[in-house]
Amino acid sequence: MTNLNDARLQLVVANRILAHEGVMDAYGHVSMRSPWNPQRFLLARSCSPALVTAEDILEFDLNGNPDHPDDRPLYIERFIHAAMYAARPDVLAVAHSHATDVLPYTVTRKPLRALIHSAGVIGHELPCWDIHDRFGDSNMLVVNMAQANDLAQRLGANRVVLMRGHGFSAVARSLVELIRICVYLRINAAVLAKALEFGDVTYLSEGEIDNICAVDAGAPEVQRAWRYWAARAGCEKLLPS
Ligand code: MN
Numbered sequence: 395m396t397n398l399n400d401a402r403l404q405l406v407v408a409n410r411i412l413a414h415e416g417v418m419d420a421y422g423h424v425s426m427r428s429p430w431n432p433q434r435f436l437l438a439r440s441c442s443p444a445l446v447t448a449e450d451i452l453e454f455d456l457n458g459n460p461d462h463p464d465d466r467p468l469y470i471e472r473f474i475h476a477a478m479y480a481a482r483p484d485v486l487a488v489a490h491s492h493a494t495d496v497l498p499y500t501v502t503r504k505p506l507r508a509l510i511h512s513a514g515v516i517g518h519e520l521p522c523w524d525i526h527d528r529f530g531d532s533n534m535l536v537v538n539m540a541q542a543n544d545l546a547q548r549l550g551a552n553r554v555v556l557m558r559g560h561g562f563s564a565v566a567r568s569l570v571e572l573i574r575i576c577v578y579l580r581i582n583a584a585v586l587a588k589a590l591e592f593g594d595v596t597y598l599s600e601g602e603i604d605n606i607c608a609v610d611a612g613a614p615e616v617q618r619a620w621r622y623w624a625a626r627a628g629c630e631k632l633l634p635s
Pocket of ligand 1: 471490491492535560561
């Protein structure tokens with residue numbers, strides 16, 4: 395079984411990769427379900443993803459409360475993670491991002507769908523959640539479980555939920571699968587914007603997306619990317635050899 399230190403290091407690597415690949419900037423966060431207690435998840439204290447270290451990783455329950463409260467500030471939107479793990483027992487990793495390339499698809503009716511093979515992992519449907527529908531004029535942040543549960547409901551059985559004027563949240567069966575989803579979601583959004591300038595776009599077929607999503611998260615081609623992204627982000631030494 396993964397020990398606490400290994401789990402923390404994996405999550406540090408995931409943070410660094412998502413920052414380095416332009417999925418996250420000063421803001422955004424990534425978590426993993428605890429390998430030893432499915433009612434808990436690991437998430438950093440309030441800290442920009444590029445700067446997260448193992449000492450910043452805390453354990454939270456499925457209401458977003460830390461197991462060992464201290465005086466370090468927490469992510470205001472940690473409830474997103476809690477609600478996703480509570481709603482989806484199959485989910486082992488969660489990310490929330492404000493990636494610029496994705497934002498236009500959260501505020502227009504232009505659908506964000508997979509059109510490049512590497513982005514097939516984002517799945518068939520990317521519903522868009524509008525916080526205003528149920529919560530009226532807010533500060534746009536997901537700051538409690540009621541809002542987070544509503545977001546998780548909009549996600550449904552999908553892998554990505556867009557958030558109007560805000561960003562997206564993504565879920566996966568492993569950290570490395572989550573990174574694939576986030577990185578290629580962003581790239582797909584950028585390619586789609588360019589392709590739409592050129593003219594009509596051919597998206598992946600339903601069957602193509604099914605086949606791409608069927609690849610096991612532990613497959614060699616998936617692991618290869620994890621090591622590559624870690625090296626690019628300058629943290630390969632944190633991975634087990
Ligand atoms: Mn946010």
